[in-house]
Amino acid sequence: MNAFDYEAPQSVDEAISLLSAGNGNVGILAGGTDLIAQLKEGRKIDLMLDLKQIPEATALSFDEDSGLSIGAATSCSKIYGYDVVQSRYPALVDCTSLIGSIQIQNRGTVGGNFCNASPAADTPPAVIVLGSTCRIAGPNGMREVAAEDFFTGPGQSVLQSGEFLVSIQVPTPAANSGAFFLRFIPRNEMDIAVANAAASVVLDSEKTTIQEARVAIGAVAPTPLLVADAGAALVGKAVDDEDAIEAACAASRAAARPISDMRGTIEQRIHLSGVLTRRAIQGAIQRAKES
């Protein structure tokens, strides 16, 4: 690793001034499970900026009006260990509890997963279907970006230099709603998704008709994708309407623009987008019925 300085600012303001003070290449550190590995592989930085002393970046709180606030430097295990997440945001448990190993979950964060912006990242689909917002701090104050608009390409996001992700705000789930995330990997754990998908639905009070739906897929395009057509195919349809669910799966297959690599081929990934979309929708409906 090349030599660099280290700072652990105590506030958002202090972090912003360190980011803009001509400190050269700044490597923002959350859990380090991507950053430190990248530094070992030759990524060069002048300053490592550790976010874990900033209260807003490590907070994890819930409020009925504003929803769940996930500090960008909150570890995956803190998130899935939080009782409100377990009872009201099971799709966040789905994704944070399958990142790497326990060792990785105790360090790795959703903020880091977003900012690293791997196309195959496991937390964006669930965070996107839950209608979340990324809260970004910069020299001109705070701005908010919808989770689905955060990614611009492999390893790239809307973050400008001098900015960092402070937290992710996840709305309070509506009554009669449910969400579900899953991925396909050849083994049970410790692998990178060949494809992944999440869905959320809001049902009517009888729990027979879908009123709102969102579907997002990952590892099948340069960025995680919100598939608006898949959600639209379900709205107003009965929960057991097979044709509607098949239309949503077809929309995901059409939206997928995957590459072939060692983990899977283009054909396999397109096929998986449909299969995982179906299972995510069915899982979301099931959870909504049980809610």
Place this chain on the structure above:
Amino acid sequence: MPGKVHVTTTINGESVEFLCEPRQTILEVLRDQLDLTGTKEGCSNGNCGACSILVDGEVIDSCLMMGVEAEGQEIITIEGVASADGLHPLQQKFLEHAALQCGICTPGFIVAAKALLDQESDPSEERIRLYLAGNLCRCTGYDKIVRAVQDAASEMAE
């Protein structure tokens, strides 16, 4: 050339101070500076778990944590697992079940298994296998490791 940073931390129950460069991982500090060589380096990228340590009771890969991040933390390494009275039940059961061959993965497995048994007194076999998925072993085929952890859990429950 960036300067060294003074870090105050607790390792295996004792207050420890060290100077390190920001680019040194806590694994390098433990092994090369503090002579705590029980923690092993395998892959150095978070895949094998040989470098597992406990930080505030949570198991992490020390190859993916910087030394400077240890400030104010409570660290337990394999050297801190046995007590003055003797081996930890996990260590004893690893010996009894021959749950090691070359031994390079063993400190990591014991530290990770300790994190599990500190939280859950009676984990199922499936739970043990999933919890230890971040620890790789080239030699044993895992079965003996899982048996040793199960046996240690029953003994500790007595």
